[in-house]
Every structure is written in structure tokens, then in C-alpha cells.
Amino acid sequence: MRLSRKSFLVFVLMGLFVCARIPAFAAALSKNFVSAKYSYSIKYPADYKVKILGDTIVFSAPVDDKKFAFAPSVNVAVEELSKDIPDLDAFYDSAQKSLVKKLINVDFIEQKKDKLNGKEVYRLIYTSKQQKAVFKLMQVLMVNEKKVYVLTYTALDTQYNDNFAEAKAIISSFKITK
Secondary structure (H helix, E strand, C coil): CCCCCCHHHHHHHHHHHHHHHHHHHHHHHHHHHEEECCEEEEEEECEEEEEEEEEEEEEEECCCCCCCCCEEEEEEEEEECCCCCCCHHHHHHHHHHHHHHHHHCCCCCCCCEEECCCEEEEEEEEEEEEEEEEEEEEEEEEECCEEEEEEEEEEECCHHHHHHHHHHHHHCEEEECC
């Protein structure tokens, strides 16, 4: 069966309409978290749980691992820069050394400078074995006005790739609001 030119145009226009509506549909399924205290905003899926733990906000996916009952999460931690650690490069060096010291089994997969919404950041991807589970983490380190923002995606190694696109979208939505 061959479509007439008119039917083909209607079909293409319907497809374009559906594709144009997908971002609006996705936006309706997300929420926006705003920290007035630390001047940032971040978008996360509506089905995620939000926990506030002091200066850290944790966005947890629905639990999808039955063995360890661990939910992949993205968290945002904020701290003040100290006199000993005055900038992003110094903070990165300190953070990397601290990871090696605190996490006995840490294997770095990627360490590089990057950009996030126009700001210079460091991105680290590494694995760490904790008890019987292997975790894979991606951390994005940013400095803005004497504050360090650490965005961390944490998942079991077996969950990491399944949830990576969603975690990357959450982290990519992070914006300094001041």
C-alpha cells in the first residue's frame, strides 16, 4: 500500500507533533528542588524520594535491587572552601587523596576537567567495594563564590549503566541561581 502525498504529510506532521510534545511530557514528570541557602536549583524525576541530611540533599530512585535493597541516587553536598583549600584544583587534589585514604578499595576509571552549565568542574568516575557490594560513583566537583558543590551519582556497579542517563540528566540540570 502506498501513501498519498497528503497522507504522508499528515503522518509526518503527526510525528513532529508527538516529538515536540515529548519534552513537555518529560518536564511534567519532573520536579525542581531549589536551595535558597546555597543558591542552586536541580531537577529530578517525580518518582524519586528526597531526603535532606544537613547540607546534603539526596535524590533516590525507586529501589530496584532486591539483594542489597539499594536505590541509585544523586546527591548534592555543599561546603565552604577553607584557607588551606582555596580553589577547585586544590579541592580536587584534596578530595582525590581523601577518597584513596578513606575507601580501601577504590579504582579510578576517569578523572578529568569538564564544564557544567558554563562552570569549570572536575568529574571523577570510580568504583569502591564496601562489604559485599561494589559501587560505582560519578562525582562532579564545582566551586562558586567560596563554596564547593559536590554532585554524586551512586549506584551498585550492576545498576550504574541502567540509571546513568537519568542521573546524568539530573546532574546536568544543576544550576547556580545567584
